[in-house]
Amino acid sequence: MxxxxxxxxxxxxxxxxxxxxxxxxxxxxxxxxxxxxxxxxxxxxxxxxxxxxxxxxxxxxxxxxxxxxxxxxxxxxxxxxxxxxxxxxxxxxxxxxxxxxxxxxxxxxxxxxxxxxxxxxxxxxxxxxxxxxxxxxxxxxxxxxxxxxxxxxxxxxxxxxxxxxxxxxxxxxxxxxxxxxVQMPFSARKRALTTRQREVLEWVAGGKTAQDVATVMAISLAMVEKHLKLAREALDADTTAQAVAKATLLNLIFQPQPLADAAAV
CATH class of the missing domain: 3.30.450.80 (Transcription factor LuxR-like, autoinducer-binding domain)
Structure with a gap:
């Protein structure tokens, strides 16, 4: 040929x-x-x-x-x-x-x-x-x-x-x-990020503090901390910074909405 x-x-x-x-x-x-x-x-x-x-x-x-x-x-x-x-x-x-x-x-x-x-x-x-x-x-x-x-x-x-x-x-x-x-979100873990967890990580990745995120999302600071804790557990990360880094590398945040929805639970 x-x-x-x-x-x-x-x-x-x-x-x-x-x-x-x-x-x-x-x-x-x-x-x-x-x-x-x-x-x-x-x-x-x-x-x-x-x-x-x-x-x-x-x-x-x-x-x-x-x-x-x-x-x-x-x-x-x-x-x-x-x-x-x-x-x-x-x-x-x-x-x-x-x-x-x-x-x-x-x-x-x-x-x-x-x-x-x-x-x-x-x-x-x-x-x-x-x-x-x-x-x-x-x-x-x-x-x-x-x-x-x-x-x-x-x-x-x-x-x-x-x-x-x-x-x-x-x-x-x-x-x-x-x-x-390699451009697509992928999660082989049993617990994927929820939509809220993903959103919180995106705000943190953008430089927002936990209090800023609470204000922007109109939720309590305690709820922000809960979402971050669960996101760290889902990503097997020791710190929020590590969770943000892993979520970025795995294409789990900042994705177009259809792809983001597919990656969330």
Whole structure:
């Protein structure tokens, strides 16, 4: 496929992703495309709290997958992702690559015991070939990456050919999806911010004191303090300043009203 035809094919999809109003639609549009390319199972992760080789508190990270609930539990909650060679590559690199190098490293005996164990565990779930995309980030504390797991009927050679012929299109859709997702409010916590908690944090972020907020919102100072306390608890923050910072990084405040409503309870 020529570059011109490829652009014509994915341009409408990219526009739809860019205009999508929520996380679910962005994810659905992108993964439908990946599925049509032979990648029904897609894993995506993003954190704004990267520290060393860790992603920070998992509750503050975004994890999305089209895989089965059992696989998602083992891969994300069980920490399997952090032991895979692909994750370590994504942590240290930016760009895209197939998993051919993983097989070559295994055959060369250069993988660690943990990495080999992760590969064996993945193999039991039909994960053998695929593509990793590691996204460039503007912040040293942020990192996003995605794994496209090849369908069972695709061989490693099939994925290599697909990567050569359609790799640019796959990456273009993935990049736009990622850029859209990181703009959106996301709360993986059991307790999301309420509308009032969000509003109080926004006033504090704007430089208002608790007494100022009470006056502006026409509520008591005690109620302002209560909202701030509950917001700190919801965000697992020790101070109000930390709560404001986390809410800002997680796009939970200063959002257009439809997105803000979707993020509130």
């Amino acid at each position: 020529t570059k011109g035809k490829m652009t014509d094919e994915i341009a409408p999809l990219i526009v739809r992703i860019a205009e999508a109003p929520g996380v679910e639609m962005v994810w659905s549009l992108a993964t439908d495309y990946f599925r049509s390319m032979g990648f029904s199972r897609v894993n995506y992760g993003y954190t704004r709290f990267l520290h060393g080789s860790g992603i920070g508190n998992p509750a503050d990270a975004m994890f999305l997958t089209t895989a089965s609930p059992d696989y998602a539990t083992r891969y994300f909650a069980g920490g399997l992702y952090a032991r895979t060679p692909a994750f370590k590559w994504a942590h240290a690199n930016t760009g895209a690559c197939t998993w051919k190098w993983v097989r070559e490293a295994m055959e060369a005996g250069t993988l660690t015991p943990d990495e080999l164990a992760a590969l064996r565990q993945n193999a039991t779930m039909g994960v053998r070939a695929g593509i990793t995309i590691s996204f460039p980030e503007a912040s040293a504390r942020a990192k996003g990456a995605m794994g496209l797991i090849a369908d069972p009927d695709l061989t490693e050679a099939d994925v290599e050919r697909l990567f050569v012929s359609r790799g640019t299109a796959l990456q273009a859709v993935a990049q736009v999806m990622h850029l859209k997702l």
